[in-house]
Amino acid sequence: MNQRITIPIGPQHPSLKEPGCFTITLEGEKVVSAVVGVGYNHRGLEKACEARTYIQDMYLIERVCGICSHTHSTAFCQAVEALAGVEISRRAAYIRVIMAELERLHSHLLWLGVAGHEIGFDTLLMYSWRDREKVLDALALLGGNRVNYGINTIGGVRRDISPSECEQLRSMLDFIEEEDKYFIDLALHESTLAARLGGIGRLSYEDALRLGAVGPVARASGVPTDIRVIEKYAAYDEFPMEVITDEHSDVFGRAVVRVKEIMESIKLIRFALDNLPDGELKVNVPRRIPEGEVLSRTEAPRGEDIHYVRSNGTDKPDRVRVRAASEANWHSVAHMLEGDYLADVPIIIAAIDPCYSCTDRAIVLDHRDTGCQQVLDWEALRRYSVDFYRERGFDAKSIKIPERKIIR
Amino acid sequence: MLAALFHILIFPGLLFLMAYSLFFDFVDRKIYARLQNRTGPRWYQPLADFLKLLGKETIIPDHAAKKIFTFLPIVSMAAIAAAYLYIPLFLPESLYPFDGDLIVVLYLLTIPTVCFFLAGWFSTSVFATIGAVRTLTQLFSYEVPLFMALLAPALLADTWSLSGITAYYSQHPFYLLLNIPAFLVAIIACQGKLDRVPFDLSEAETELASGTFVEYSGRYYAIFRLAIDCELVVVSSLIAAVYLPMHSDSLLLGIVIYVLETLLILFILALIRTIMARIRIEQMVVLCWKYLTPIALLQIIANLLLKGVL
Amino acid sequence: MGAEERVVARILERFPVLEGRVFIQKQQRVVVDYLVRRDFEKVLDFLAHDAGFTTFHLVIGVDNGDALGFIYVLSNEENVMLLLKEKAPKSKPYISSVCDIFPNALWHERELVDLFGAVVENLPPGPRYPLPDLWPAGNYPMRKEWNPAYLDKKTMTYNPPAAVDPAEGGESK
Numbered sequence: 001m002n003q004r005i006t007i008p009i010g011p012q013h014p015s016l017k018e019p020g021c022f023t024i025t026l027e028g029e030k031v032v033s034a035v036v037g038v039g040y041n042h043r044g045l046e047k048a049c050e051a052r053t054y055i056q057d058m059y060l061i062e063r064v065c066g067i068c069s070h071t072h073s074t075a076f077c078q079a080v081e082a083l084a085g086v087e088i089s090r091r092a093a094y095i096r097v098i099m100a101e102l103e104r105l106h107s108h109l110l111w112l113g114v115a116g117h118e119i120g121f122d123t124l125l126m127y128s129w130r131d132r133e134k135v136l137d138a139l140a141l142l143g144g145n146r147v148n149y150g151i152n153t154i155g156g157v158r159r160d161i162s163p164s165e166c167e168q169l170r171s172m173l174d175f176i177e178e179e180d181k182y183f184i185d186l187a188l189h190e191s192t193l194a195a196r197l198g199g200i201g202r203l204s205y206e207d208a209l210r211l212g213a214v215g216p217v218a219r220a221s222g223v224p225t226d227i228r229v230i231e232k233y234a235a236y237d238e239f240p241m242e243v244i245t246d247e248h249s250d251v252f253g254r255a256v257v258r259v260k261e262i263m264e265s266i267k268l269i270r271f272a273l274d275n276l277p278d279g280e281l282k283v284n285v286p287r288r289i290p291e292g293e294v295l296s297r298t299e300a301p302r303g304e305d306i307h308y309v310r311s312n313g314t315d316k317p318d319r320v321r322v323r324a325a326s327e328a329n330w331h332s333v334a335h336m337l338e339g340d341y342l343a344d345v346p347i348i349i350a351a352i353d354p355c356y357s358c359t360d361r362a363i364v365l366d367h368r369d370t371g372c373q374q375v376l377d378w379e380a381l382r383r384y385s386v387d388f389y390r391e392r393g394f395d396a397k398s399i400k401i402p403e404r405k406i407i408r
Numbered sequence: 409m410l411a412a413l414f415h416i417l418i419f420p421g422l423l424f425l426m427a428y429s430l431f432f433d434f435v436d437r438k439i440y441a442r443l444q445n446r447t448g449p450r451w452y453q454p455l456a457d458f459l460k461l462l463g464k465e466t467i468i469p470d471h472a473a474k475k476i477f478t479f480l481p482i483v484s485m486a487a488i489a490a491a492y493l494y495i496p497l498f499l500p501e502s503l504y505p506f507d508g509d510l511i512v513v514l515y516l517l518t519i520p521t522v523c524f525f526l527a528g529w530f531s532t533s534v535f536a537t538i539g540a541v542r543t544l545t546q547l548f549s550y551e552v553p554l555f556m557a558l559l560a561p562a563l564l565a566d567t568w569s570l571s572g573i574t575a576y577y578s579q580h581p582f583y584l585l586l587n588i589p590a591f592l593v594a595i596i597a598c599q600g601k602l603d604r605v606p607f608d609l610s611e612a613e614t615e616l617a618s619g620t621f622v623e624y625s626g627r628y629y630a631i632f633r634l635a636i637d638c639e640l641v642v643v644s645s646l647i648a649a650v651y652l653p654m655h656s657d658s659l660l661l662g663i664v665i666y667v668l669e670t671l672l673i674l675f676i677l678a679l680i681r682t683i684m685a686r687i688r689i690e691q692m693v694v695l696c697w698k699y700l701t702p703i704a705l706l707q708i709i710a711n712l713l714l715k716g717v718l
Numbered sequence: 719m720g721a722e723e724r725v726v727a728r729i730l731e732r733f734p735v736l737e738g739r740v741f742i743q744k745q746q747r748v749v750v751d752y753l754v755r756r757d758f759e760k761v762l763d764f765l766a767h768d769a770g771f772t773t774f775h776l777v778i779g780v781d782n783g784d785a786l787g788f789i790y791v792l793s794n795e796e797n798v799m800l801l802l803k804e805k806a807p808k809s810k811p812y813i814s815s816v817c818d819i820f821p822n823a824l825w826h827e828r829e830l831v832d833l834f835g836a837v838v839e840n841l842p843p844g845p846r847y848p849l850p851d852l853w854p855a856g857n858y859p860m861r862k863e864w865n866p867a868y869l870d871k872k873t874m875t876y877n878p879p880a881a882v883d884p885a886e887g888g889e890s891k
Contacts, residue, residue, distance in 0.1 A: 005534060005537070005538070006534075007534045007535065007538065008534075014618075026538075029538075029689055029690070035844070035845075037845050038825075038847065038848070039845075039846075039847045039848035039849070039850075042848035042849065042850075044859060044866065046860065047859055047860060047864075047866060048866075050862075082744075116685070119685040119686055120605050120606070120608060120685055120686025121605075121684070121685035121686070122444065122605075123443065123444050123682050123683065124685075126444035126445060126446055127444070127445065130445055192606060192684050192685040192687060193685055195685075195687060195691060196685050196686070196687065196688070209772065209773065210821065210822075211821060211822050212773060212774055212775070212820070212822035230746075230797045231746065231797075294743075294747075295747060295791065295799060295801060297799075304775075306775055306776055306791070308776075308778045308789070308791075310780065318780075319778070319780050319781070321776070321778040321779075323775065323776040327776075327825065328775070328776075328822065330825060331821060331822040331824065331825070341688055341689070341690070342538065343609070343686075343688045343689060344688070
């Protein structure tokens with residue numbers, strides 16, 4: 001069949017959770033060319049940052065992305081702290097690390113589920129998202145929110161971790177560790193998974209370097225790039241770190257890297273909980289930040305986040321530039337898609353764990369229109385959601401989810 | 409005349425088929441959900457979905473061939489309902505048995521697949537067109553092993569009628585064990601017919617939105633969905649009739665046996681759906697032609713040889 | 719001698735005129751101060767092909783009042799981040815594309831075109847990014863003088879008050 005068909009994947013498509021447009025030209029079922037179109041989510045965040053004070057920007061930056069919100073705010077805070085010339089306490093740095101690794105846990109589990117869904121393996125989606133709930137609960141416990149935890153502040157962190165919270169975290173980690181062992185086993189030995197993921201979306205070591213791939217995508221091509229090791233920001237200099245790489249250079253390799261990184265993150269959180277130093281949570285940072293510019297990097301679950309902040313001596317930044325991990329990985333996607341089957345397009349796109357909002361650096365908030373001032377604490381919110389569904393005939397209490405007994 | 413109408417339209421014909429298919433859909437979804445640690449739907453959920461779809465706005469694309477577009481759901485539903493009449497369900501004989509009804513049932517079951525292809529083709533949307541092409545590719549890969557696997561037991565029984573198969577295997581129940589390879593081939597191949605994971609390529613939500621049916625909405629889509637549910641019942645019944653022909657002369661006992669048999673097959677199908685990922689179209693073609701077809705062919709040869717011996 | 723000093727020495731060895739304009743900002747950060755286009759191209763060529771700066775991270779557009787600044791962030795295998803700065807006057811914001819050296823610069827340069835109004839020569843063709851197609855021409859939102867309050871989101875026109883010089887803000891279509 002020589003006739004070429006051009007099909008648009010997106011901006012509205014069930015396999016894309018956010019708007020992006022991939023114009024795929026097909027020859028039969030084979031992809032001959034792919035054009036990536038993003039930009040649907042541009043909401044002018046960088047401009048908005050220039051009109052707000054640093055502390056307001058911090059909350060704005062946290063909303064660049066729903067999944068990797070903590071790394072973005074960490075990067076921004078680091079930049080402002082470097083400009084102001086303050087050093088945060090070790091305890092605050094450790095808490096930042098704990099949150100960042102919890103975030104990585106939940107992001108990777110989320111990715112695993114999405115990947116399962118993209119290849120029509122919904123069971124994997126249900127399993128990994130069930131486990132991800134535990135991580136989200138832990139994040140809610142520590143930060144008060146399931147996403148956008150708001151734990152960072154310029155000069156430190158806002159909330160402490162109490163010993164009882166540490167214990168709850170540990171029990172959550174034990175659960176995730178057991179589950180992740182199962183996922184690793186599944187990823188390495190399940191035959192349909194290997195048949196669907198192996199050999200597609202190839203990105204060689206040279207191409208990964210040339211196209212500037214970051215994060216798990218680069219590591220799955222054998223490039224040992226990890227900003228946590230390179231920059232040793234926050235408290236990572238004290239942590240025993242192992243960079244997970246894989247030589248498969250395909251979607252399968254990316255899956256393996258991610259499930260193994262879950263294990264690595266669990267180790268890091270355990271280490272942080274064991275060695276949590278004492279100290280102040282926050283040091284004071286002046287409202288006016290002296291003139292200067294700084295480039296701050298963090299390792300988000302999806303790869304390298306770069307924040308550039310330039311100050312001009314006032315309480316508002318002169319320029320904020322955010323480069324999220326997905327933005328760096330788009331260049332690889334078009335390359336990876338070519339020559340593969342249409343059936344593999346969604347999983348290849350999903351394999352970089354794309355985040356369109358991150359790429360387009362989004363959000364303009366309009367506070368004036370929010371008339372709702374109801375503040376609910378976590379338990380009240382949970383009760384509200386249970387009641388909400390019970391009124392509609394669905395009683396969540398009737399579901400018995402076994403703690404460790406899982407149907408396999 | 410009245411009795412015939414009753415049989416065709418109400419029991420065990422159209423109405424029973426529809427009701428049972430909705431129940432079947434519920435069981436399928438429930439098993440699927442429970443295997444995934446979810447709660448699953450209530451028993452009336454398939455009916456609620458069906459009624460809701462009936463009430464939705466029906467949109468027909470401008471470029472679509474309207475007559476065919478609206479006609480196809482009904483044709484596929486009719487073909488499936490007709491096939492159901494020729495399968496022995498509760499009693500050893502079907503409603504209108506004749507020699508060769510097995511072949512007729514198989515061909516009637518091909519009509520819905522062709523309808524799905526035409527539905528996708530005449531929708532004139534790119535997603536639907538690709539889904540339609542995939543439907544045909546799929547048809548060419550699973551149809552041969554499925555036919556051969558279903559004909560092998562008939563060859564051993566030396567009859568082309570489903571009632572004859574039932575009668576033969578009632579006399580020699582142990583010969584059923586000879587057909588186990590064909591049974592496995594049929595179970596795998598019928599997933600392609602039923603558009604279920606791992607062979608749901610023509611629908612493939614994440615790639616093609618919903619493939620062939622992407623332009624269908626409202627009541628036409630509702631009828632298509634119902635036809636797909638009914639197809640599940642008919643194929644399960646057919647497999648039960650060919651490979652597990654255990655019928656009783658008492659109607660009540662017959663119904664119990666029938667329900668148990670079909671639910672067993674449904675459970676196997678749901679299990680496969682749970683533990684598998686969707687495979688690619690070329691992987692499916694390879695699987696069907698490289699593995700399933702030779703196994704089915706061997707079964708036929710073995711059955712022909714055995715017939716001489718037995 | 720640390721990796722940063724080696725980088726500075728290497729650049730100064732090749733371009734002695736840059737004495738005093740290349741400095742170590744902090745650990746792993748080396749800054750080359752604003753260069754004009756001709757010098758910038760020479761330095762970039764040297765860095766990419768001879769000095770081992772093979773990884774391109776991003777380009778940051780900045781508004782320096784009457785000039786636009788473009789900060790190219792490169793790194794080498796020793797993970798030294800180099801902030802290579804280029805400047806161009808706002809009235810003639812011509813720069814050349816670096817896509818032939820670093821293919822992943824494409825989206826970043828398109829962003830400079832849309833948000834800063836830079837004219838990037840030899841930029842490969844493609845869709846605009848990130849602004850919508852109906853964005854009023856001549857409006858570059860990341861320039862300091864552009865104020866989001868004056869954008870009418872219904873008609874997608876930019877209507878600065880009369881006090882603002884219309885030539886600065888840009889006319890609507």
